[in-house]
Amino acid sequence: MLNEGVIVALSTASNRAALHVIRLSGQGCFEMVDKVFVGRKISDIKSNALVYGKICSQNEDIDEVVLSVFKAPHSFTKEDVVEISCHGSPLISQKIIDIMIELGAKPALAGEFTQRAYLNGRFDLAQAEAVADLINAESEQARKIALSQLKGGVSNQIEMIREKLLEFLSLLELELDFGEEDVEFANREQLLERIDSAESYIVKLINSFGSGNAIKKGIPLVIAGKPNAGKSTLLNCLLNEERAIVSDIAGTTRDTIEESFMFNDLLFRLIDTAGIRHDAESVIEQMGIERTLQKIEKAEIVLYMVDAQHIDDSTDEIKAIEKYHDKIIWVLNKSDLLSSEKKIPENDWVRISAKKGEIESLLNRLKELCNTKYLSNDITISNTRHLSALKESLISIQKAKESLKQGLSGEIVVFELKSALEHLGSITGKITNDEVLGSIFSKFCIGK
Template sequence: MNQDTICALATANGIGAIGIIRVSGDDAISIVQKSFQGKDLTQQKSHTVHYGYFVDGNEVIDEIMASVFLAPKSFTTENSVEISFHGSPHIGKKILEVLIKNGARMAKAGEFTMRAFMNGRIDLSQAESIADLITSENEASRKVALNQLKGGITNEISILRNDLLNFTSLIELELDFSEEDVEFADRSAMVKLIQNLKFKIQNLLDSFQYGNAVKNGIAVAIIGKPNAGKSTLLNALLKEERAIVSNIAGTTRDTIEEILYIKSHAFRLIDTAGLRETTDEIEAIGVKKAKEKVEKAEILVYLVDAATENFSEDIEMIKSLIRDDLKLIICATKIDEVIPTHYEKIEQIFRNEIADAFDFITISALENQNIQDLKNELSSYVEQLKSEEGNVVITNQRHYEALQKSLDAVLRVESAITGQIHTELLAYELRNALEHLGEISGEFTNDEVLGNIFSKFCIGK
């Protein structure tokens, strides 16, 4: 694969001020030079930019700037050229056609980054962080992805592997002298190391919940009986008329999803159909969808109308929806219509009936009262997910699974030591732990895994 010279559009499709085409491979500079009217690019120094025209025979296609990067001082560590052209999709297409005619081929998805990985420029976790950085939609996800690109996870895993590798080497040495019944590895020191490894790996695993929240946003289901004020609340949170508000029960029949950013974190707000028994076939589908959304949500904001007197249906509905891993916020809405002592009684009613922990907030979405209190409660949920140990946050499912396998292997190592199991089995479990940790950085992997990872990248990256 690395013998070919590849090319692709690096900027987004569509009209723009400029577009950039990347070319990488041994023959990248000479291939571009075939169609470049200006200085001889093959004679230029690395990291220089040159003005000229890109031509196809006698036809001038565009006025361009060509940036030259000589191996190994490029992203892929190969000879590379970046062509900046006027951002017409038609011009970009013409330039790519000529480059292919000159000897290049179109790059596959993620092939530039894959070459950077294969050539040792970055490790696998850094490669994945590039994709995360490109798709980051908020400040928190940008910071986490950038930390990973700078080697945050790699450095943490490297320390763990080096400590483990030292003992593995001593255990392997014991195998070479098995007939002499000698121990090179201090078992008591190894127990301390295993305890430390368990602690550090578990902290990384615990960070995944926060990392997932940062990367994908927190799903917040806004639920309640018809006309409890769900759509009004959604509009108040977003500060725009996103949902139709009406006094007619059952107005919202499908789910509406919008993103709300609070203190750099993303929340996926889901406005749902009012929960009630209904003979309307379409509304019934909406109610079913609402319950399905709650099953996938991390936070349930349940709205109760403070102006009503009977909350028995609300209490039964909440009891049917709550679960151990779901944060529950009960909001008494329309407080502008009642006196404070009334919604104080409402809170006591729910405290008496619902055993599970929940937060109680009073709001008036119509009058924009206490909306900030709800935002603060949502934000505090994410902040509580942060680990106090270290700055490395796991956001990748593949990393999480590899760490879990590593922890399982480390626990088996611990059992092998305390149970005085044969050295050969101990060495086997140590190698397992090392291999699973190495999967994160790509030291141990296979072509299928690599293909799956890089196929998710955009072409041109």
């Protein structure tokens, strides 16, 4: 049975460390720990406190410990909670856990503490999911997004949209109740305005997923361009290590190389691609361009690189990818070899020398692009479950809107609105089921 009894788990990593923290939650955990704790009687403690003492079982001292005692409801789970900080030996912490299990505690399932916190109303489901995101955050920006979601950023937005729709729904239902008398309580124009506004909020949230998800998982940053342009040299320069093989033989990089790269508080998945070969045969050339296009399509940001001495040979490709201009940084490499007479296009090219490590202008441009693309203060979603629920609710809202416009029966509109509300409610957990909860919390680590 969920949410009942005392659960126990190691909340810190299990390898050797200065300390390990074992967490117990649930009614009766104080009495349970009291049986083996030599120090103050914790069931008598009035407020949240730290207590020093030792764990002793069957007349044998196990370890000196500090207990953090949290009285319900002033704890993470809103239940009585004890955290036992012992010496960080896997042997000691396991022994203490075993003792607690012998005394009647159950080993906690993955995410069970957070699940209890959710079930006890500590926060809603979207916030509970943010706890896992916060733990898994790999960059400063990912941490910020998770924290804002934990504080209720997404939840408040969803609630605001739900309220708009609920008011709308109640007006329509009232009308339906008086159906026989053919009254119209709700002004159709105003209803449409209201639904339009709900729709635009949902669309905005849906659109935020692209950047939110990229920030969470690592932003795909593709280095594309012709063989020998210096793509691998740039990769090495950005990573500050000789990761990719560099040579003056065109076609050195055969397979895509992918590495993590941290910059401007963001995590990137830096991808060095095989240069696009331009063969004499135009069909093959076309294929090359197609491949570049595919890579560019999938990327969030593209560093399109050209050897400054051969910029004139890249006209076709540049034309083909110009429509992706918003996510391309045009990079003119080998500027150290450029003679002063060489004419360079006026537009946005950043000039670098990857070989000499002169890439400041590129980094500045990348920073500018990231600041506009990823560092907004808008509410951002980053969870695929939220995305699909929002998409489903959008479909229903659009159907409701269409029915309203066509003057169809209020019942149809009501049906679609209820469906939209259900989908929105599933995000914050207003409407949910055990299966969904199981799948969400099983992704957490044990002890959280």
